[in-house]
Amino acid sequence: MVSITRKAEFSASHYCANPRLSAAQNEALYGKASSPSGHGHNYVLEVTVAGDTDPLHGMVMNLKDLKEIMNEAVVEVYDHRFLNHEVAPFDRVVPTAENIARDIWRRLEPRLNANGRRLRSIRLYETPDLFVDYSEEQHEGGVAA
Amino acid sequence: MLRLAKRYPFSASHRLHSDQLSDNENDRLFGKCNNPFGHGHNYVLEVGVSGEPDPESGMLLARPELDRIVRQAVLDRIDHANLNTDVDAMRGVVPTTENLALVIGRLLREAWEKEFAGRPVRLDSIRIEETARNTFEVTYG
Numbered sequence: 066m067v068s069i070t071r072k073a074e075f076s077a078s079h080y081c082a083n084p085r086l087s088a089a090q091n092e093a094l095y096g097k098a099s100s101p102s103g104h105g106h107n108y109v110l111e112v113t114v115a116g117d118t119d120p121l122h123g124m125v126m127n128l129k130d131l132k133e134i135m136n137e138a139v140v141e142v143y144d145h146r147f148l149n150h151e152v153a154p155f156d157r158v159v160p161t162a163e164n165i166a167r168d169i170w171r172r173l174e175p176r177l178n179a180n181g182r183r184l185r186s187i188r189l190y191e192t193p194d195l196f197v198d199y200s201e202e203q204h205e206g207g208v209a210a
Numbered sequence: 211m212l213r214l215a216k217r218y219p220f221s222a223s224h225r226l227h228s229d230q231l232s233d234n235e236n237d238r239l240f241g242k243c244n245n246p247f248g249h250g251h252n253y254v255l256e257v258g259v260s261g262e263p264d265p266e267s268g269m270l271l272a273r274p275e276l277d278r279i280v281r282q283a284v285l286d287r288i289d290h291a292n293l294n295t296d297v298d299a300m301r302g303v304v305p306t307t308e309n310l311a312l313v314i315g316r317l318l319r320e321a322w323e324k325e326f327a328g329r330p331v332r333l334d335s336i337r338i339e340e341t342a343r344n345t346f347e348v349t350y351g
Contacts, residue, residue, distance in 0.1 A: 081268075083266060083267060085266070093274070094267055094269075094272045095267075096272075098273075158268065159267065159268040160268075161263070161267070162214065163212055163214065163263045163268055163270060164263070164268045166212070193217070194216060194217035194218075195214070195215070195216045195217070195273075197212065197214045197215075198211070198213040198214075198215070199211070199212050199213075200211050201211075202211075
């Protein structure tokens with residue numbers, strides 16, 4: 066088993082506020098990120114795929130294919146968007162780094178789990194000093210729980 | 211598995227020296243780090259937490275809460291301090307970054323148990339960059 070990691074970037078704006086809470090409660094919970102005007106980040110996404118190397122070409126998967134999947138499934142959807150207003154499910158789910166990571170997993174996983182390889186983990190940097198790691202338990206055969 | 215990490219820079223000075231060893235032995239073991247006047251680093255403390263995000267907030271832990279506990283339990287004690295002389299929790303140990311990571315971990319875990327008892331979020335790891343090239347990590351099961 067070998068794992069490979071590829072990086073991509075996207076820039077997007079968001080704000081974090083739960084509509085069931087007051088403005089003061091949201092400010093206490095999310096800090097400056099709660100302002101509904103929004104603010105932006107240069108997000109950096111690292112996607113790690115694990116599998117055996119193919120005896121023919123010596124790769125877990127073609128990095129160009131991985132780049133294209135990351136672009137189509139994530140970057141083109143998220144890049145230069147206001148997540149709360151333009152990218153589902155963030156019209157009803159607070160776009161915290163935790164929730165964005167789970168959404169990215171959901172978008173990538175069905176396209177990457179194939180041919181004996183699987184999506185192992187993703188890391189999403191909201192800033193260089195704040196990031197989340199996300200992975201889901203795998204059943205036998207590489208299907209997500 | 212969901213894990214969040216946040217990085218906190220701090221600056222501190224130290225001198226690596228053991229009273230149990232001769233001057234020659236200290237010099238051989240610690241090299242330039244044994245300079246009697248000490249020296250400093252821009253450290254980065256990375257605090258990792260893991261668990262299930264709160265369904266209401268969508269977060270493992272509110273950033274202001276994490277910032278506050280790290281500041282109160284750790285940064286207020288070590289930032290712009292001399293680790294040999296200014297930090298009670300470091301007394302009696304050589305302030306290698308291994309020992310610093312263990313002490314920071316202990317301080318944070320004590321504060322965690324006091325303030326976040328019963329919450330699903332747990333302290334997952336402490337990672338310290340002494341320089342961009344030297345990194346130390348303690349993980350908690």
